[in-house]
Amino acid sequence: MSRPSYIFTSESVSEGHPDKVCDRVSDTIVDLFLSKDPEARVACETLTTTNQIILAGEIRCAAEIDNDEIEQAAREAVRDIGYEQEGFHWKHANFQNFLHEQSAHIAQGVDAGEDKDEGAGDQGIMFGYASDETPELMPAPILYSHKILKRMAELRKSGERPEFEPDAKSQVTMRYENGIPAGITSVVVSTQHKANLDQAQVRELVRPVVEEVLPDGWLPPEDEFYVNPTGTFVIGGPDGDAGLTGRKIIVDTYGGAAPHGGGAFSGKDPTKVDRSAAYACRYLAKNVVAAGLAKRCTIQVSYAIGVSKPLSLYVDCHGTGQVDEVKLEDTLRQLVDLSPRGIRTHLKLNRPIYARTAAYGHFGRKPAEDGGFSWEKTDLVDALRGLA
Incomplete structure (x- = not known):
């Protein structure tokens, strides 16, 4: 029997988080290939670190797509996220592409033929x-975690809050009573920021975003509202920590409120x-x-x-x-x-x-x-x- 009352936490990460940069680049490559050939096969993994963008994986496409087009797509994805930093810059980062043709042994199991239907791309x-519990029919903690970071990104990109930099994380802890969300007990937001800000200033920039996103009266007590709890967060993104495609599968789904099969989504064409x-x-x-x-x-x-x-x-x-x-x-x-x-x-x-x-x-x-x-x-x- 499930507990009627409990406390549950979910986290999200922004589009500028190192792993999310990789997910975005990988999915941009999927889109590029599908735009040329709806039956294209793509399994694209991305690695990012200090001024490095590296692609690897398997592809198959009826149209010709050269390395320059792939590189441009990857760089534009990073540019849209907002990285123009000394340690990671959409224009100046070194780019390497190790994508290669799909394995014939995988293709023979997946492709339809005269005597068989198309098979699944993997077990x-x-x-x-x-x-x-929400109008979106999603668990509330992950939904609010996403909304906080999405709003911060909107403010950053519009120029209203240029103090924010792309890398950020959020965490929402919710109290449930009789299985229904009844309030938020704590919020954590860690955001990369301009070098001229201290922790208190960042806190006051984040506060109105959280107040806007959460339902009225749900802001947690002051001592349970954590912003950049480690202090300064200027070095971030792939310059601060390496990123890989597919490492945020719980963020991508239900924030831990439901099971996950273990397979990542980004970088994979829909035959997978x-x-x-x-x-x-x-x-x-x-x-x-x-x-x-x-x-x-x-x-x-x-x-x-x-x-x-x-x-x-x-x-x-x-x-x-x-x-x-x-x-x-x-x-x-x-x-x-x-x-x-x-x-x-x-x-x-x-x-x-x-x-x-x-x-x-x-x-x-x-x-x-x-x-x-x-x-x-x-x-x-x-x-x-x-x-x-």
């Missing part, structure tokens, strides 16, 4: 989750079920909760490399469900083809829509007119409500 398990099936699971879980069939819903699927059908589909409504979970599993299988090709077709994933996912969470976002965040739609609600 593994993927999860999706939704909760009715680590990404596309996790999106599909969120899509299904969100529609279950949006339809009023549960207050919380976790969905798991599993795949074998080269096999098109999912090996399993598991639904858990955590004791809040209005419909038998076995019946839900059967219905969800009927509503959405969970083969790799079926997911990509249903959610229209073969488009350059991924760079925007690299920071502030892959879930809890608004569907865009060009198809971005299509997995956040609730267009299955009418079909599901008939089960109640």
